[in-house]
Amino acid sequence: LIRRINKKVRFHFERAREEYAKMTTVLQETLVAMIPIRAVGASEYMYKRFFGHNASYSKHLISVGKLRATIWPTLNFIVNMAVLVVFWYGGMKVIGGALSVGDVAAFSMYVGMISWPITSLGFLTVIMERARVAASRVFEVLDTKSDVEEDPNAVPLVVKEGRVKFDDVWFSYDGKTWVLRGLSLEIAPGEIVAVTGPPGSGKSTLAMLLIRLADPKKGRILIDGQDIRYVTLESLRRQVTVVHQDVYLFPDTIRNNIAYARPDAFMDEVVWAAKLAHIHDFIVSLSKGYNTEIGERGVTLSGGQRQRLALARALLADPKIVVLDDTTSEVDAETERAIYEALTKHLKGKTLIVITQRPSTMAIADRVIVLENGRVKKEIRGAARRGVVS
């Protein structure tokens, strides 16, 4: 009986968990995209979706509650019936003289003693099934394999010069369509290279592969002659920094966001990085300066400010190779020029890859690489790069 009830309880908990997950996803989507949702008039739609999941979630929880409400009283009833039987049967025997009153009293006490374990069985059933459903979810997460694994014989990456080479790299996200098709590209030490190309041409993918968030399906990526597949992830990601297109900031202070890769950095180092990224003046204009919290409890930053903060973070990390993925797309042209002037001065000798669509950014590069359909379409050097319009 208990087993059959278990099954039912588990079924409802599982459904309830699924619905809960869907419900929170809708909620999250809605909160993140509040303005666009309102702008396209999708509020009603989101509202319906949320309530659909919510109703289903509560339905399953109520089912569990109902089961729980039946198991316990039923078990209680059985136990109490047993006590009744003991007294009735024992009473008859006492009258008949076969048992003493003491025997009956002792017996009824024994029944009372085993009643608690039996009733708690019903109670524990529910708790156990809930834990089992929750545990299955935890194991799902624990069992997920990372896309890349460190080679057992991995050695630390040694960057002496900062030469980057993509050697006939093929990559696909889904195993069906190729995103990079035989990309070959060599970047000399200390060179500033701009990578451009239409949306979806594989620019961000190239950056992602360089820090091994995934591995090429075919081909190799070399840094100073070392295949990055055989170096430790820590040494690779410490020396190669990618500032991603979608900047991620933590709900923490501005200082901690900049010093994220180097929590032990001195304050003057943090300020130095912020100045280089042209965000220092803005930070000190805030009443709490570098201790201002970002996010819900603090300031909301504009796109350009977020990008400059991410840039400061990358500079403080002091990598040997830097990839900026559209990092200054929301910074105004004049500030951008000032940033790159400071950057090129400071990053002298370091390898800088700038992914961009802006001709003004391409103008600061030594060379412009145009990607199309996952391979290099053309390269532009010298003065001609100023005329590139993508």
Ligand SMILES: Nc1ncnc2c1ncn2[C@@H]1O[C@H](COP(=O)(O)OP(=O)(O)OP(=O)(O)O)[C@@H](O)[C@H]1O
């Ligand atoms: N995580 C992913 N899963 C599946 N496909 C992806 C993923 N990320 C990108 N893609 C696909 O890979 C292709 C290349 O994407 P990528 O982000 O590298 O382009 P991009 O050149 O950086 O474009 P943009 O200029 O818009 O940033 C696109 O067709 C895109 O749809």
Ligand SMILES: [Mg+2]
């Ligand atoms: Mg991109």
